[in-house]
Amino acid sequence: MDLKVLIVDDEALARSRLRTLLSECVDPRAEVVGEAGNAVQAMEQIQRTGCNLVLLDIHMPGVDGMALAATLRQMPAPPAVVFVTAHAEHAVQAFDLEAVDYLTKPVRRERLQQALQKVQKQSAPKEPLADAGLPECLIIQERGRSERVALTDVVYLKAELKYITVRTREKEHIYDGALSDLEQRYGHLFVRVHRNALVSRKAVRAVEKVSHGGDGEGEGWMVRLDGVNERLSVSRRQLAAVREALVGPA
Numbered sequence: 001m002d003l004k005v006l007i008v009d010d011e012a013l014a015r016s017r018l019r020t021l022l023s024e025c026v027d028p029r030a031e032v033v034g035e036a037g038n039a040v041q042a043m044e045q046i047q048r049t050g051c052n053l054v055l056l057d058i059h060m061p062g063v064d065g066m067a068l069a070a071t072l073r074q075m076p077a078p079p080a081v082v083f084v085t086a087h088a089e090h091a092v093q094a095f096d097l098e099a100v101d102y103l104t105k106p107v108r109r110e111r112l113q114q115a116l117q118k119v120q121k122q123s124a125p126k127e128p129l130a131d132a133g134l135p136e137c138l139i140i141q142e143r144g145r146s147e148r149v150a151l152t153d154v155v156y157l158k159a160e161l162k163y164i165t166v167r168t169r170e171k172e173h174i175y176d177g178a179l180s181d182l183e184q185r186y187g188h189l190f191v192r193v194h195r196n197a198l199v200s201r202k203a204v205r206a207v208e209k210v211s212h213g214g215d216g217e218g219e220g221w222m223v224r225l226d227g228v229n230e231r232l233s234v235s236r237r238q239l240a241a242v243r244e245a246l247v248g249p250a
Helices: 012-023 039-049 065-072 086-097 109-123 179-186 238-246
Strands: 002-009 031-035 053-056 080-085 101-104 137-142 147-149 156-158 163-170 173-174 190-194 195-200 205-209 220-225 232-234
Touching: 002 012, 002 039, 002 109, 012 031, 012 109, 031 039, 039 053, 039 065, 065 080, 065 086, 065 220, 080 086, 080 109, 086 101, 086 109, 101 109, 147 205, 156 179, 179 190, 179 195, 190 232, 190 238, 195 220, 195 232, 205 238, 220 238
Parallel strands: 002 031, 002 053, 053 080, 080 101
Antiparallel strands: 137 147, 156 163, 156 195, 163 173, 190 195, 205 220, 220 232
């Protein structure tokens, strides 16, 4: 699949440099379909060009790249986002926004090529299981071996920087993928409790209010799960959905 790329950076020289590097990438090929110097121009270009990848700077006048990425997440079919910035300190926030990759300037062609391959891999159609009798599962690649983990055994999925922690009752696995992709494919099995976590619907045991201060301020919500000791934070936005999972069929 060829990638249709929009370059968003307020510096013309930076955009030109990325355009040159993209022309040297061959696997996958990347076609630059537009450029933008700010978030307003970027949204206009995204709607007009139908790009499937945005190379996005963070520090720009007006709306910054982080806010633009958050807006893109609300689209029905958002383009993939790869941040390209001179500031390394925003990486954690970037992956909370489910960016595919995070590149620091000056960008090397090899590193850009690697990011494009990640986008291609994430966007590729998912192969159905050959045996319809097998349970839905994730293929975990760890330490030179591949392991099939049935989704019915998974208690929660939690985004940790570039990877996802897959927690079963017995152990933790590391999975290379996007939480939003897993939510879209397996929403019938998992419910989102926070921007960085999905939990098994059948594992939800209790939803509890917690207080971080004696005066009632700093209150929040936590979910208890069958099979593990740790509790996970529940955002107010997701509270109703988690409660619904609690009272719904296991």
